[in-house]
Amino acid sequence: MPRSAHLDRFVLDHLPPPAQQPDRIFDRPELAYPERLNAGAELLRRALAAAGPEARALIDHDHEFSWGRVDAISSRMARILVEDLGLVPGNRVLLHGPNSAWTALAWFAILKAGGVVVATMPMLRAAELAIVVNKARISHALVYDTLVEAVTEAQATAPTLVQIMDSATLQKAAQSQPAGIGFAPVDTAADDPALIAFTSGTTGQPKGCVHGHRDILAMADTFGRHIVQLSKADIVVGTPPIAFTFGLGGLVVFPAAVGAATAFAPCPGFDALAETIARHRATALFTAPTGYRALLKLADAHDLSSLRTCVSAGEALPAATSDAWHEATGVRIIDGIGSTEMIHIFISAGGDAIRPGATGKPVPGYEARIIDADGNPLPAGETGRLAVRGPTGCRYLDDDRQAAYVQDGWNLTGDVYRLDEDGYFWFVARSDDMIVSSGYNIGAPEVENALLRHPAVAEAAVIGVPDEERGQIVKGFVVLNPGHTASDALKCELQTHVKGVIAPYKYPRALAFVDALPKTQTGKLQRFRLKADA
Known part of the structure; x- marks a missing residue:
């Protein structure tokens, strides 16, 4: 192994013991990384080579930074981390800020300085911050100036956190x-840890996922390069927080x-997002299915015609949402x-x-298969657990749950999928969201998608409840579109509608109208909260 910095x-x-670590595959030319690699420096080298130092890079509502300035300012920030705050390579740095140019600049700076980024949601x-700080033994924090109070309060129960610098002080x-x-x-070595990404808490206690410098480059050189295919002419917008790896x-x-x-x-919110798309003539959008449904309601009031590339993740994209977006914009969403x-x-x-x-096919660089309960591969047409491997993989920080996620070198994502004869993977459910009723397996997302096809339904969630x-x-939970009123008659209408869209035995025998669905701050549905209240 190359010497760590x-x-x-x-x-x-x-890190997990070697026997519990995933197989990682680098069998494509674009994934042949050198042994020494600093992801922050390499990404900025690529940006400068592709677009030049004067090209626009980061656009806030009141300020812009060129790629040359991003490189220069992040280097100055890195120097402050090392010389003023005493950072040594391998120290963990809490990055607590909103989606903004400052947060991106600080992210590059931490990597250049050899630190390990631990980015967290501004909310x-x-x-919650203390849990992250104590789990990762964080010593330093760079914090947006309006968010300092929460970090300072967390410091009282997080003794490893000794250095806090706010954005205004860092900028000055x-x-x-x-x-x-x-x-x-x-x-840094290519496999030196570069970030710890904490899971978003859809199932409870978050886990810290460790990724190295080459992992950061690998996501750009697989999904980014082969599927998204941005160019230097693109202007990107989106809702997922930088604190999560989708964002x-x-x-x-x-x-x-x-x-x-x-x-x-x-600011957060879909009105602000729609205004940003129109103002800057954005060409690429990253958001969750919830975001696309919200923007559909705003399409008449805002000019979204500049969009060319739209990417969805976070939860399965219902066909109904995909079709509605395509009809409204002419753009087919990349799920x-x-x-x-x-x-x-x-x-x-x-x-x-x-x-x-x-969902699609394995992104170039990855392999995927459907397996049974014993880990044996299943043929096309069968439903089973999704297993995947490639240049990246799961390495939990000091967590017993590693053994469940990685088995025989494969990453078991916790999703139930079906593979068709053409090699496409079709999402069925999360493994803990499979409903077994009278011996039939029913995937919650399939019922949700059927409900969403009714014009009265704005959002839908489905769980299994004991009987x-x-x-x-x-049991279904439905948020209604404006102009529709909850009633027993509408409940019966929705149940009849589902019976006409999918097999009748899958219809929601119980159905509740709600004002909102419980979600994480990244927009993912929290079914476990619905189950707890059911």
């Missing part, structure tokens, strides 16, 4: 440095890899399945290869 070896010493409270310190003084990025890839890594620009909305454990999307399809309702006679029955 990490002087602080906490992460290296708390997390002190108790960077500006005060003499011009012309550079910073040599730390000579990190879409809003930071993929644009940098080709010299494209990213425009950040001035994909990824995971924090795998860093980004590993099954997808783009362009003419898209089949609405299907003495059938073991479980399907």
Whole structure:
């Protein structure tokens, strides 16, 4: 193994044992990385080579940064981390900020300095931050100035956190440095840990997923290169937080890899996103199915005609949403399945290869198969567990759940899928969302998609609830579109509608109208909360 640059070896010493680590495959020319690699420096090198130092890179609502300035400012920030805050390679750095140019600049700086980025959602409270800080033994924090209070409060129960610097102080310190003084990025090994991404909590306690410098490049050189296919002419927008790897890839890594620009909305919310698309003539959009449904309601009031590339992840994209977006915009959404454990999307399809309702095929660089309960591969047409491997893979930080996720070198994502005769993978359900009623297996997403095809339904979620006679029955939760009122008559109408769309035994025997569905801050449905209240 190449010599690690990490002087602080906490992460290296708390990786899973070799027998529990995934097989990783680098059998394509674009994945042949050198032994020494710093992802922050390499991404900026690519951006400058592709677009030049004067090209737009990061666009806030009131300021723009060129790629040359991103490189220079992030180097100054890295110098401050090392010289003023005492960072040594391998230290973990909490990055707590909104989707903004500052957060992206700080992310590049931490990598250049040899730190391990631990980015967190701006809406997390002190108790939630303390869990992350203590799990990752974080020593340093770079914090957006309006969010300092929560981090300072978390510090009281997180003794390893000794250095906190807010964005205003960091920016002032960077500006005060003499011009012309550079910073040599730390000579990290390609597999040195570069970030710890914490899962978004759809099933409870978050897990810390460790990814190295070459993993960051690999998501750009697989899904980014072969499916998304951005160019330096693109302007990217999106809703997923940089704190999660879907947002990190879409809003930071993929644009940098080709010299494209990213425009950040001035505040959360889909109205602000739609306005940002129209104002900057954005060409590429990253959001979840929930986001596409919300934007459909705003399409008449905002000009979305500049969009050319639209990517969805976070949860399965219903065919009804895909078709409605295509009808409204002329753009077919790129769906994909990824995971924090795998860093980004590993099954997808783009362009003419898209089949609405299907997730797609393995992204170049990855392999996938359907397996039974004993780990044996299943033929096309059979339903089973999804297993995948490629250049990235799951490495939990000091977590007993590693043995369940990685088996025989394959990553078991927790999803139930079906493979068709043409090699397309079709999502059935999360393994813990499969409903067994009277001996029949029913996938919750299939029933949800059927409900969404009714004009009264804005959002739908389905779970299984206990039933003495059938073991479980399907229960649906529906958010109505404006102009529709909850009633017993509408409930019967929706049940009849589902029976006409899919096999009648799958219809929701119980159905509740709700004002909103429980979701994570990234827009993922939290079915476990529905189950707890059912």
